[in-house]
Amino acid sequence: MQPTFTGIPGRPTAPDVAVVVDVMRAFTVAAWAFRRGAEKIVFAGTQEEALELKARHPGWLAFQDGPPVPGFDLANSPVRLRSLDVRGRTVVQKTTAGTAGALAVADARLLLCASFVVAGATAEALRRARPDTVTFVVTGDGGQAEEDLACAEYIAARVGSAGTDPAPYLERARHSDAAARLAEGVRLGWAGVHSEDVAMCLEADAFPFAMAAARADGHLVLRPVRAATAA
Template structure:
């Protein structure tokens, strides 16, 4: 498997296989939403689109990055997500890095979204797909995010060797500017940042599912998939979908 690492601006329009990485915090939040029972996540290109989607479907919680914004239910914090009930729900998500990166390669033949918590499962999907080339999209800091690059390299190494040690990659991510900014936000009391966010983003291989995105009814929709079969799975207790 040949690997390519790129930022969103330099990404080919439609690579055969793309893995979009956002560790802090979009795709850690997405994975935890699925673990807590969310059915699917719809990516929005703008905050207004996200709010419009929520208005048309009032039962859908909407997530965004940055400081809390009126109309949104979560400011992209995996720790604060624990206070929301997303069981059986469709979530709307809009972030500057992660969801934007996924939308940029929405026409990839296979599109996976990843963070450390689903890294091992993502590697297993790639191992079974056996692609000639995988394009890893590093979304943070204009494609220079150390935590996203470390996660992408860990996934690539896990494809080659299932027993690859995540520790060196987690250490690099822990020294990243993004981790420092979140820690500073905690010290400053920024709304939307939780003291446990960084630690939750630096847990490797927490969940057995990967996350695959595809177009559905004109929107890019993310779902959890089984690492072995690639088929959609239900990851938490369900209630009637909305």
């Protein structure tokens, strides 16, 4: 498998196999939502679209990044997610990095969304798919986010060797600009940020499922899949 690491493409593209990485915090939140029983996650291109989808579907929840926004149920904090009952629910998610990256490569034959908590299962899904090439989309900081690149490189390494040690990759993420910004947000008392968010984003291989996105009913929809069936 030949990996390629890139930022979010400026125009929609369709690589054969794509892994979109957002560690802090979109796809950590998504993974935790599935771990807590959410049925599916619908990606929205704008906040207005997200709120419109929520309004049309009673019982759906809406998540966004940044400070809390009226009408949204969560500001993308994995820790604060623990106070929500998401069992059996559909979540609409809109973020400036993770969901934007997924929508930019929405027509890939196989589209996986990843963070450290599902890295091992994502690598297993790629191993079973056996693609010649994989495009890793590093979504943060214009494709330069160290935490996302570290996670992408860890997944790529795990495809070749299941025994790859996550520690060096987690250390890079721990000292990333994104981790520093979240810590500063805690210090400044930003709403929607929790002091334990970074730690929850740095739990490698916590869950046994990958997350695959595909078009359904006119939207890009993310679902958890066992690695054996992700391909």
